[in-house]
Amino acid sequence: MTTDKIIVALDVPDVESAIALVDKLPQVNFWKVGLELFTSSGPTIIELLKSRQKRIFLDLKFHDIPNTVAGACRAAARYGVDLLTIHATAGRDALKAATEAVQVGAAQTGVEPPKLIAVTLLTSISSRQLAFDLKIPLELPEYILEMALMAQEIGLDGAVCSPQEVVQLRQTCGDDFLLVCPGVRPTWADKVDQKRSLTPAQAIQAGADYLVIGRPITAAAEPDLAWKRISEELTTVV
Numbered sequence: 001m002t003t004d005k006i007i008v009a010l011d012v013p014d015v016e017s018a019i020a021l022v023d024k025l026p027q028v029n030f031w032k033v034g035l036e037l038f039t040s041s042g043p044t045i046i047e048l049l050k051s052r053q054k055r056i057f058l059d060l061k062f063h064d065i066p067n068t069v070a071g072a073c074r075a076a077a078r079y080g081v082d083l084l085t086i087h088a089t090a091g092r093d094a095l096k097a098a099t100e101a102v103q104v105g106a107a108q109t110g111v112e113p114p115k116l117i118a119v120t121l122l123t124s125i126s127s128r129q130l131a132f133d134l135k136i137p138l139e140l141p142e143y144i145l146e147m148a149l150m151a152q153e154i155g156l157d158g159a160v161c162s163p164q165e166v167v168q169l170r171q172t173c174g175d176d177f178l179l180v181c182p183g184v185r186p187t188w189a190d191k192v193d194q195k196r197s198l199t200p201a202q203a204i205q206a207g208a209d210y211l212v213i214g215r216p217i218t219a220a221a222e223p224d225l226a227w228k229r230i231s232e233e234l235t236t237v238v
């Protein structure tokens with residue numbers, strides 16, 4: 001089912017709000033725990049999601065020296081989550097250390113290692129910001145491709161990119177490389193801080209493996225209605 005490709009971002013301040021949302025949307029099978037929720041509540045939310053048989057994307061976007069990243073990846077992999085993020089800009093050595101560390105961590109608790117995916121360039125960054133603020137001299141699509149190819153060469157399972165880059169990355173990185181896309185906006189939702197977005201139907205059509213959607217659902221007056229509208233949109237995708 002196409003709705004299995006939607007990961008809903010649990011960007012809420014505490015466990016109580018998170019679980020209220022999870023219970024309000026029983027049809028959602030894949031949830032993302034990110035920096036806000038994990039920083040406020042720690043692994044409790046992981047246990048609660050697991051007890052409800054949910055899949056989990058632990059989005060902690062590690063970005064540090066290889067030794068520190070490896071330690072964090074070992075710890076995260078012990079939880080038995082499905083997806084885990086690291087910034088590609090942590091560099092080649094940190095990415096390599098992370099790929100080894102998730103195997104070690106998972107083996108320590110006898111769980112499946114998470115798919116490790118590299119954030120290529122945050123979807124809140126525009127071409128202009130890439131050039132003028134970050135001083136990256138490459139064109140944005142080329143920069144994203146370089147980040148994804150480095151991650152793939154090192155052995156990561158996939159990349160986080162905006163839906164606008166999916167066609168190019170799919171062509172170059174092939175079908176086995178996971179492409180996880182935030183920055184997804186139905187036509188009726190506000191883009192807010194997302195700079196490189198497409199609609200859910202366009203993102204799936206482009207070839208995204210997963211769509212990460214937060215506020216269009218979680219900040220809606222009626223989250224279940226928002227989910228239903230997105231699910232209906234996706235039924236139009238062939």
Ligand SMILES: O=C(O)c1cc(=O)[nH]c(=O)n1[C@@H]1O[C@H](COP(=O)(O)O)[C@@H](O)[C@H]1O
Nearest residue numbers: 009034059121122123160182212213214215
């Ligand atoms: O790694 C991510 O999930 C991520 C990467 C990125 O480049 N952009 C991005 O928005 N995200 C996450 O995706 C979610 C998007 O949320 P909404 O903008 O509310 O749909 C947030 O939880 C972000 O932390």
